[in-house]
Amino acid sequence: xxxxxxxxxxxxxxxxxxxxxxxxxxxxxxxxxxxxxxxxxxxxxxxxxxxxxxxxxxxxxxxxxxxxxxxxxxxxxxxxxxxxxxxxxxxxxxxxxxxxxxxxxxxxxxxxxxxxxxxxxxxxxxxxxxxxxxxxxxxxxxxxxxxxxxxxxxxxxxxxxxxxxxxxxxxx
Ligand SMILES: [Zn+2]
Numbered sequence: 001x002x003x004x005x006x007x008x009x010x011x012x013x014x015x016x017x018x019x020x021x022x023x024x025x026x027x028x029x030x031x032x033x034x035x036x037x038x039x040x041x042x043x044x045x046x047x048x049x050x051x052x053x054x055x056x057x058x059x060x061x062x063x064x065x066x067x068x069x070x071x072x073x074x075x076x077x078x079x080x081x082x083x084x085x086x087x088x089x090x091x092x093x094x095x096x097x098x099x100x101x102x103x104x105x106x107x108x109x110x111x112x113x114x115x116x117x118x119x120x121x122x123x124x125x126x127x128x129x130x131x132x133x134x135x136x137x138x139x140x141x142x143x144x145x146x147x148x149x150x151x152x153x154x155x156x157x158x159x160x161x162x163x164x165x166x167x168x169x170x171x172x
Contacts, residue, residue: 009079017081020044027151030056035075057088065095093132102139104148116156
């Protein structure tokens with residue numbers, strides 16, 4: 001069950017995803033929150049405007065590894081607009097971060113990409129738990145899935161036509 005605080009963090013992820021879309025990147029956003037509920041770091045997808053591996057979850061895992069103690073990382077939660085891709089799930093686990101709460105699942109995104117006639121991503125869309133079975137995961141968060149789907153639809157369709165291929169990322 002998602003409480004009010006978690007819902008606020010997830011809504012912030014949607015806002016970051018919208019900012020990414022408006023900048024020409026893929027619509028994914030993520031927030032890193034410490035064990036006391038304080039927001040430590042935010043990131044949005046920059047796979048077009050920076051580099052093809054710049055997924056927000058990878059940015060947060062690297063930030064955490066560089067700036068937090070092992071104990072603090074284990075207590076932290078990453079909120080994210082879409083489930084981590086395998087690259088980001090692995091980075092999250094290697095960094096020793098705690099819980100993940102995502103809005104839409106990789107399975108949902110896979111279905112949407114088919115519906116939008118977008119090319120399949122270059123990486124198999126495994127669930128977080130297939131990549132990092134020790135990480136506690138919560139999602140999808142049904143109340144916000146529609147907002148995330150809408151951003152992905154805008155990324156891939158204009159006036160019902162596909163205009164942009166997915167750029168090396170199926171992820172947030
Ligand atoms: Zn990723």
